[in-house]
Amino acid sequence: MKTILFHPETDADAIPQAAAILRRGGLLGIPTETVYGLGADALNETAVRHIFEAKGRPQDNPLIIHVPDASWLERYCREVPETAYRLAERFWPGPLTMILPRRENVPLQTTGGLETVGVRCPDHPVTRAIIEAAGVPVAAPSGNTSGRPSPTTAGHMAEDMDGKIDGIVDGGPCAVGVESTIIDLTVTPPRLLRPGGLPLEALEEVLGTVAVDKAVTGLLKDGEKPRAPGMKYRHYAPKAPVTAVTGDPAHSALVIRGLLREKAGVICFDEFAGYFEGHIVHRLGPFTDKLAQAQRVFDALRTFDGTDVTEIFAQCPDDAGLGLAVGNRLKKAAGFHLIDGDAPVVIGITG
Ligand code: TXA
Ligand code: MG
Numbered sequence: 001m002k003t004i005l006f007h008p009e010t011d012a013d014a015i016p017q018a019a020a021i022l023r024r025g026g027l028l029g030i031p032t033e034t035v036y037g038l039g040a041d042a043l044n045e046t047a048v049r050h051i052f053e054a055k056g057r058p059q060d061n062p063l064i065i066h067v068p069d070a071s072w073l074e075r076y077c078r079e080v081p082e083t084a085y086r087l088a089e090r091f092w093p094g095p096l097t098m099i100l101p102r103r104e105n106v107p108l109q110t111t112g113g114l115e116t117v118g119v120r121c122p123d124h125p126v127t128r129a130i131i132e133a134a135g136v137p138v139a140a141p142s143g144n145t146s147g148r149p150s151p152t153t154a155g156h157m158a159e160d161m162d163g164k165i166d167g168i169v170d171g172g173p174c175a176v177g178v179e180s181t182i183i184d185l186t187v188t189p190p191r192l193l194r195p196g197g198l199p200l201e202a203l204e205e206v207l208g209t210v211a212v213d214k215a216v217t218g219l220l221k222d223g224e225k226p227r228a229p230g231m232k233y234r235h236y237a238p239k240a241p242v243t244a245v246t247g248d249p250a251h252s253a254l255v256i257r258g259l260l261r262e263k264a265g266v267i268c269f270d271e272f273a274g275y276f277e278g279h280i281v282h283r284l285g286p287f288t289d290k291l292a293q294a295q296r297v298f299d300a301l302r303t304f305d306g307t308d309v310t311e312i313f314a315q316c317p318d319d320a321g322l323g324l325a326v327g328n329r330l331k332k333a334a335g336f337h338l339i340d341g342d343a344p345v346v347i348g349i350t351g
Contacts, residue, residue, distance in 0.1 A: 004167040005154070008126045014169065015126065019133035021166045027054055029143050029157040030066075030130065031171025032122035034095045034179045034197050035150040035298070036157040037066070037140030038165065042076075045109040048139055054164045057146040061229045062112030063139040064097050064180075067121050068128045076106050076117060076137060084185055086206055093123035095176050095197025099184040110139050112229060120180050126171045142179060149236045149301040149333070152177050156302060177295035178325045182228055183210070192216060193228035195324040197294065216328060218336035238304040238312060240265065242334040246316045246327070247341030249287050255341045256313040265309035267300045267330070269293075272315065280307055284315070290322035297326050301333050315341075 008014040021028045022039065025047040030039045038055060040047035042065040052059055065076060070088035073080050077100035084098050102117035111117050119137075122128065131138050142150035143157045151157040154170035161168065181196035183203060191211040192200060204210050215226030226232050243259075245252040253272040260266070265280040269287040282300035285292025304312055314330045317323035331338060 001163055001166070003158070003162050003165055005158070006167055006169045008169060008171065015129050015133055018130045018167060018169050022130070022134040022136065022138060025050075026166035027051060027164075028130075028166060029151075029154070029161060029168035030124075030127045030138070030140060031154070031169055031174065032066075032124045032127055032140075033093075033175045034122070035152055035174055035177070036143040036154065036168075037122075037127075037138075038143040038157075038161065039066070039138040039140040041134070042066075042110050042137040042139035043105060043107065044136075045107045048107065048109045051139060051141065054161060055141060055144070055146045057141065060112045061141075062114050062118065063110050063141050064118035064120055064182075065106065065110065065137040065139050066127070066131060067119060067137050068132045069093075069121060072137065073100070073119060076103050077101060077119060078103055081185055083190070083207060087183070087203075088121070090206055091198055091202070092121040093128065094121070095123070095178075095180040096120065096203075097180045097182045097196075099182065099186060099193070101186060106137075116184075116186055118182060123175075124171055126169060130169065147237060149238070149298040150179060152295070152298050156299070159302075174295070176291075177298065178322070178329060181325070183207075184227060187211075191227065193226070194231060195328050197322070197325065199321045200324055201321065216324075218331055218338075236298065236301055236329050236333040237335070238301050238333065240304060240309050240312050241337070242301075242312045242314060242330070243337050243339060244314050244316050244327075244330045244334040245339045245341045247343075249315055249341075251344075252315045252339075252341030255339060255344045256315065259313060261311070263308060263310045265304050265307065265312045267297075267312065267314035269315055269317075280304070280309055284317075284326075287317070290317060290320075290326060293317055293326045294322045297329050301329075
């Protein structure tokens with residue numbers, strides 16, 4: 001299959017042509033503020049099945065649906081609580097996915113067999129225009145091959161999907177860089193299933209108490225299931241094994257320097273890049289600039305695959321603000337193989 005690359009900035013036909021691909025059941029790479037998505041008509045079971053095939057994604061891992069505004073919530077969800085509208089009012093369009101009971105018009109193929117559905121309104125004008133023109137909600141997981149780091153540029157999307165999908169819409173690099181925050185509104189108190197581009201603290205301002213699913217911290221015991229099925233898979237992983245080092249950055253930098261062997265790569269804050277001369281280093285940005293870290297974390301993980309590094313060490317930010325999401329992605333890439341840089345012992349290894 002030839003994958004068409006659309007440039008909506010310079011090509012006025014790009015949006016209607018991209019919408020036509022969705023309407024006829026095709027697969028389309030779409031830009032959002034978080035990561036690029038692999039989109040298809042969420043109501044078309046065949047199209048949705050093709051998403052799973054193109055990604056190599058397990059069928060029990062549900063897809064979220066994308067809508068152009070909150071007025072679409074009622075169409076695809078039952079029993080929409082008042083809190084959903086309050087969250088939408090405050091944070092949509094934006095990096096927040098709400099889990100709500102599904103209506104029967106949303107196929108089980110899309111929800112991975114669940115009676116709930118995740119809904120999000122992305123903050124990218126091109127993608128909202130494409131969804132409105134298509135007139136259907138768009139199911140879109142992150143546009144990576146299953147298990148690889150999520151794509152944050154049209155180029156990443158092409159690396160994984162060129163030749164497998166109908167088109168990719170180039171909307172520039174993603175402004176946030178990590179996926180949406182997922183909040184389950186079907187339980188009390190609401191439960192954070194995945195930290196993401198909207199900080200937990202912002203949700204707490206609106207919701208008060210928020211429970212945090214154990215999968216977020218990686219502290220699931222054997223046999224325990226995360227509530228977001230996707231959180232159980234090893235993820236975001238480059239080919240070389242990753243070790244994530246937490247704690248004060250001055251400590252984590254020293255711990256990493258002590259562990260580096262030849263051909264080890266490093267993901268670090270800008271301030272510490274000089275510690276690792278002679279190694280391939282990807283900078284996340286300054287220690288205090290968590291937005292820069294979010295924007296770069298997937299690119300850093302992804303670009304090691306073009307090199308001959310045999311192991312990767314990553315400095316983790318603290319959990320405040322976007323740090324929770326950035327740290328979660330690094331820890332997941334490490335399969336939760338962690339070292340506490342403040343007391344350098346291995347503090348967790350799980351699947
Ligand atoms: O930012 C994002 O959310 C991106 C962009 C493209 O919008 N999409 C994305 O989709 O990250 P995906 O499929 O890669 O991650 C969605 C996560 C998965 O872990 C999935 O298991 C979980 O959401 N999920 C989807 N529907 C769910 C449901 N009904 N209940 C619980 N978890 C759900
Ligand atoms: Mg994903």
